[in-house]
Amino acid sequence: MSDQFPTRLAQLIRDCLLGGAIGDALGAEIEFLPLSEIQRRFPEGFRELPQHDGIRGAITDDTQMTLFTAEGLIRAAVRFDGKGICHPPSVIHHALLRWLATQGEVPQTAIDHVGLICDQRLHRRRAPGSTCLDALRKTTSWGDRAHNNSKGCGTIMRVAPMAFVAMDRVAELALESSALTHGHRTAQEAAAAWALILADLAGGIEIEKAATRQEQSWGAETSRAIRKALQAPRDGAPETVESLGAGWTADEALSIALYSCLCARDLIHGLTIAVTHSGDSDSTGAIAGNALGLIFAGKVQTHPWAQEVECTDLISRISQALALAMSGDTDMLGDKFPGC
Numbered sequence: 001m002s003d004q005f006p007t008r009l010a011q012l013i014r015d016c017l018l019g020g021a022i023g024d025a026l027g028a029e030i031e032f033l034p035l036s037e038i039q040r041r042f043p044e045g046f047r048e049l050p051q052h053d054g055i056r057g058a059i060t061d062d063t064q065m066t067l068f069t070a071e072g073l074i075r076a077a078v079r080f081d082g083k084g085i086c087h088p089p090s091v092i093h094h095a096l097l098r099w100l101a102t103q104g105e106v107p108q109t110a111i112d113h114v115g116l117i118c119d120q121r122l123h124r125r126r127a128p129g130s131t132c133l134d135a136l137r138k139t140t141s142w143g144d145r146a147h148n149n150s151k152g153c154g155t156i157m158r159v160a161p162m163a164f165v166a167m168d169r170v171a172e173l174a175l176e177s178s179a180l181t182h183g184h185r186t187a188q189e190a191a192a193a194w195a196l197i198l199a200d201l202a203g204g205i206e207i208e209k210a211a212t213r214q215e216q217s218w219g220a221e222t223s224r225a226i227r228k229a230l231q232a233p234r235d236g237a238p239e240t241v242e243s244l245g246a247g248w249t250a251d252e253a254l255s256i257a258l259y260s261c262l263c264a265r266d267l268i269h270g271l272t273i274a275v276t277h278s279g280d281s282d283s284t285g286a287i288a289g290n291a292l293g294l295i296f297a298g299k300v301q302t303h304p305w306a307q308e309v310e311c312t313d314l315i316s317r318i319s320q321a322l323a324l325a326m327s328g329d330t331d332m333l334g335d336k337f338p339g340c
Contacts, residue, residue, distance in 0.1 A: 009326060009327060011297075011301075014319035015296075016198065017293070018309070019290055019294070020066060020287070022049070022300065022305050022309055023275065023285030024286035025059055025060075025063075025285075026050070026271050026275050028050070028053075028281075030275060052126070056308055057309040059126075059309065060286075061103075061132070062283050064099055066158045067116055067314060068098060069095060069159070069161050070319075071098075071115055072088070072091050074325040078333065088177075093180050097139060097142075100136040105137060107137075108138070109140060109142065129154040134148070135180065144180075146183045147183060148184075150187060151221075153247060153253035156178075159174050159178070163198035163202055163290075164199070174191050174194075174195040178192070189222040194291075197213075207258075207295055208262060211230055225251040225252065226254065228259075229262060232259055235263070241276065242279075244256050246279025247277070248279060253284050256279075256284045260284070261288055266299070267299055274288035
């Protein structure tokens with residue numbers, strides 16, 4: 001294993017997760033606003049990150065759950081490393097239950113209290129998705145699938161860390177982890193398709209090719225969502241975005257995020273397209289941001305907004321830990337990443 005590999009991988013993961021956090025923060029304050037109100041308040045677009053919950057650059061449940069998902073993957077890698085049988089979705093489930101506790105809820109199953117759960121900045125409740133909350137509240141055993149028929153975007157907005165596991169495991173792990181909270185097949189497939197697109201982007205494949213590779217691989221709703229984004233006029237207009245949906249469901253969020261990336265001239269242009277609509281702006285911003293961070297690799301970390309986003313230090317630490325875990329250097333995690 002090259003000594004350069006974990007460092008290079010850590011940079012890619014940070015580009016991806018930080019891009020998602022910026023998109024999340026950009027859309028957080030306008031999530032429930034109609035398009036006309038967004039355009040009235042920001043007639044010239046976004047010159048700075050809006051304040052949300054009294055904090056400029058505040059992240060929401062989208063980034064919170066993404067970080068906990070990454071922490072679950074890290075722990076799964078550590079426990080699998082020659083130390084017995086490990087079921088990664090169950091370890092991720094445990095991580096998501098720790099996130100649930102940060103939202104003022106009491107999980108039905110015992111959880112530990114090390115790692116991200118100890119950071120009080122994550123103990124902020126910012127309009128978390130009802131499906132994720134309800135499914136996790138009802139969890140009585142790690143790894144149990146959700147008993148609902150929801151196809152909400154709570155699967156796809158947290159799936160980015162899955163893009164960095166071994167390529168032959170990306171789809172399976174994304175599907176299984178999505179099923180922890182969302183029972184509808186479309187919610188699971190949209191998340192898996194996006195994880196595979198992100199994995200291709202991390203591997204240097206262009207966005208249009210990465211999307212086309214997934215267009216015929218899934219059920220009708222997910223395939224249609226990808227096709228609509230590919231075929232929509234590349235004008236980046238809010239009206240075109242809204243023709244793809246509102247982003248509340250996983251397939252619509254996939255379509256909007258993909259379309260934003262296809263149109264993007266640069267990071268902020270793509271994020272602006274992703275959040276400027278009368279729907280789930282923070283989620284579509286976060287999802288698009290994960291991809292835009294990879295498309296414009298290296299540009300995210302030097303952008304002024306990167307220093308304004310809440311928890312950038314956590315994103316950096318988790319990115320480095322995930323890179324070490326995915327490269328097999330689990331012994332190097334040591335005391336640098338408590339709880340991992």
